[in-house]
Amino acid sequence: MIIGFLGTGVITEAIIRGLYDAAHYEGTILVSRRSEERSQRLSETYPNVRVVDQNQELAEQCDWIVVSVLPQQVSEVLSELSIRQDQKVVSLAAGVSLDELRIAAAPATDVVRVIPMPPIEHGLGPVALCPPDDATQALFHRIGTCVAVLDENQFNLFGATSALMADFYDQVAGVTRWMNEKGLDLPTAASYTTALYHALADLTVRQPSETLHTMSADCQTPGGLNAQFLSRRNRVGANQSLIDGLEDILNRLESATD
Ligand SMILES: NC(=O)c1ccc[n+]([C@@H]2O[C@H](COP(=O)([O-])OP(=O)(O)OC[C@H]3O[C@@H](n4cnc5c(N)ncnc54)[C@H](OP(=O)(O)O)[C@@H]3O)[C@@H](O)[C@H]2O)c1
Incomplete structure (x- = not known):
């Protein structure tokens, strides 16, 4: 099977690196000759990556078309292509609905929306899909944790939650900076905070979903440090x-898909 990426930006590179480095994928991947430095680098690094000059040429040569251009570019880029009915179209574009995609990708009807996250480069993180699709899940399962829903409104919940990323990094960096300003050298501070956030996140993954909500209470003692901190923040x-913040993003995504 040949997968073609329309758009060779940040997330395309993360997926390709994840597939070849973390999952030892052996299939062929085509990328458009856009972001020339990046497409060149990918083809030099991975023997199974080939750069294709024109979008139409790429569409003709692949079985799956992964749409990885910016959301506002999707309709125009897809509408300019002749896509075969038997081709699968996998869209990564935030906020571009299945209806819009099906119109732009006609006569292809096998259309799936996917939200990967940058840690996919290391074979980590959630990969949300709508609608569920065995073949797409089998591919992304190699480099992430797939969650698939039929309902596009539910899918928007994943889109909204994916916006936590910058806030998370801001928090880790902010805590590290605070320790540094208090006199701790930066590498030691960063070593502590990154290990702390990593370990706490790791414990949540191991927790059954029914008891996820008890983790916070379980690690507090009355009058203890955790209880004091949480109560101050709340x-x-x-x-x-x-x-x-999540409601704001959800409203934005829902109005885009109305
Ligand atoms: N970044 C993330 O973490 C992330 C996560 C999930 C989903 N997404 C979605 O994935 C998509 C790509 O995001 P990104 O962050 O990778 O964006 P990006 O880094 O800006 O990449 C966009 C790519 O599209 C190319 N492009 C623009 N017009 C094109 C055309 N007419 N034909 C072919 N390629 C064209 C650009 O090439 P030039 O540089 O030559 O213009 C660039 O390679 C977006 O829709 C975004 O919503 C991103």
């Missing part, structure tokens, strides 16, 4: 602002 609305 007094200034940290928890509520998390939910409010």
Whole structure:
């Protein structure tokens, strides 16, 4: 099977690196000759990656077309192509609905939306899909944790939650900076914070979903340090602002897919 990526940006590179480095994928991948430095680098690094000059040429040579251009470019890029009815179209574009994709990709009807995250480069992280699709899940299962839903409104919940990424990095960096400003050297501070966040996240993955909500209470003792910190944060609305922020992003995604 040949997979062709329309768009050779940040997330295309992460997926390709994940497939070949983390999952030892052996199939052929085509990339468009866009972001020339990146497409060149990928083809030099991986013998099974080939750069193709024109989008139409790429579409003709692959079985799956992965749409990895910016959301506002999707309709135009797809509409300019002749896509075969038997081709699978996998769209990574945030907020571009299945209806819009099916119109732009006609006569192809096998259309799947996917949200990968940058850690996919290391074979890690969630990969949300809509609708569920065995073949697409089998591919992405090699480099992430697939979650698939039939309902596009539910899929938007994954899109909204994926926006936590910058806030997370901001928090890790902010805590590290605070320790550094208090006199701890930066490498030692970073070593501590990154190991802490990594270990805490790792424990959540091991937790059954039914008891995820008890983890916070379980690690607090009355009057203890964790209890004091959490109560201080919640007094200034940290928890509520998390939910409010997610609601904002969800509203934005829902209005885009109306
Ligand atoms: N980055 C993420 O973490 C992430 C996660 C999930 C989903 N996504 C989605 O994935 C898509 C790509 O995101 P990205 O972050 O990888 O964006 P990006 O780095 O800006 O890459 C966009 C790519 O599209 C290419 N392109 C633009 N017009 C084109 C055309 N007419 N034909 C072929 N290629 C064209 C660009 O080439 P030039 O550089 O030559 O213009 C570039 O290679 C977006 O829709 C985004 O919503 C991204």
